Amino acid sequence: MGELHLLRLILLAFLAAAPSSAAAASRLSPNYYRHSCPRVEQIVADVVAAKQRANPSTAAGTLRLFFHDCFVGGCDASVLVSPLTAAKSPERAAEINLSLPGDSFDVVARAKSALESACPGTVSCADVLALAARDLVGILGGPRFPVALGRRDARRSDARDVEGNLPRTNMSARAMAVLFARKGFTPRELVALAGAHTVGFSHCGEFAHRLYGGGGGGDGSSYDPSLNPAFARALQSSCANYKKDPTISIFNDVMTPGKFDEVYFQNLPRGLGLLASDAALWEYPVTRVFVQRYAENRTAFFEDFAMAMQKLGAVGVKTGRQGVVRRQCDVL
Template sequence: MSPFSVLFCAAFSVCWLCCVTNARLTLDFYKDTCPQFSQIIRDTVTSKQIASPTTGPATLRLFLHDCLLPNGCDASILLSSTPFSKAERDADINLSLPGDGFDLVVRAKTALELACPNTVSCADILSAATRDLLTMLGGPFYPVFLGRRDGRSSLSSSVAGHLPTPSMPIPQIAQIFTQRGFSVEEFVALSGAHTVGFSHCSEFVPNLSNSSSSYNPRFAQGLQKACADYRKNPTLSVFNDIMTPNKFDNAYFQNLPKGLGLLKSDHGLYSDPLTRPFVESFAKDQNKFFQVFAHAMQKLSLLNVQTGRKGEIRRRCDQIN
């Protein structure tokens, strides 16, 4: 069976599950109410990505940080804090989320409100834009089911323990994903999102001098040089994948056995016997990585979605109506 046939079969099985569990979500949800939806998303994604190449990884991370929380894919990560409530986006782990992802959603929402007022949810915009950006970067295509409603609540206190951090041991990170219904293989595939984007020096420099470090010595020296002034300039950052930083591929997994991972959690994927077999598998077979990643992303996009009378269609993505 060809890789494309395998991907089609996997997508079909997921689609069947989606249709059963989320009957109100459809691939053509806006066919009649906003036929320009897909084109507006594509146009917005294309112009933003060309103007700012960090948009793809920024939006992917924003999507992951929204959907992994217990309230699921409800665009609650986009809500701003109020004088009475501190929102998810202001939780410590989310303070480093790049602004390009937020800006992309605002641009798409503005265009969609002009074309189809009060029709398209911010949650659908984020899900569709993430998929389109991934394909622009060379990643796999997967169908995005639409019809989500936006959440009305966003609390920073709900974030702790539900999102992985670079310093977490692999079993703890794996548990975050398995508790949300993902297999270990899917967790490793989603970690492959680090094949694009960057990380701030403060997230990995403290690990470079560790005597038991898994870093390639020359790579560690290069990182120390690149991050020499990170205490004075906390915005200093380095590409997660130094080989093909702007292309979504399996180079990230090929880097790990060579000691070219950037974060402690990256090295952990290869050193931990629970995850190492999947790292090796994805390093050898990019089609396999794409297949599992696409399946996991679609699965993630459907976690705890609100439909029908639940939630709302926000007029602005940063505040409830």
């Protein structure tokens, strides 16, 4: 009865959100800048490639930045606003966004600056972020897909809008499924988007509860029994000083950390999922079926990820007079 009730909640939330997402997508077009800024994609691609070569962590950070922007009020570049330029605390100042890496903000700023030289006041920061995220996935070996354009930037950014709109690293798969359904996403799309964890890293503080006392022993050394024992012991050693040095990090996919592939999903049934929210996808039957599918079929993962990213890019978009084109992405 509990599972049936949850599935009903997911369905109701999905049906409520889906129409708005479809309407938003219809207002965007891959050819939006055909006349006003015909080289927009090439300009962004060149900046993104240079930044990724200089700092290989740019890709994962930008993917996360794109997700955090879209899931809070829609894909409108509101997460890019700097606390230094805003009268009130913007989204970027929210606790969960404090760990967003500076390189991801920088690559958007660089691409926007190049576009302002070529096509002043034309291309929104929201579109720049969407293109950068897509291009970086491709650079790491992931799927290429068209990005519909025409988003406008938000006129506001408020840290109070963030809480409850983004998944936490200790969330259950059930809770994540309900959260994603409120945004119009199915469990299948949730798992596909979670595949972005095939790249990037997480700070030890985000999963320390799984390493020290997670097994319920109470002695401060036991670990979450769902972790592979050898993996758990290696993590305990690597993260031993995380309280003194909160910057200590571990790759999300310890097998192929710099490659966008399906190995992240292969890791989960082996107890090699780093975050509790990763492991939860394997433990929950509703999402496990998709984890297994993607672990066995890279093509299926790439196809579903590409479609889910296109859908993500249409969440709550602002078009026309609903928003503006900001000349500088970190300033309202």
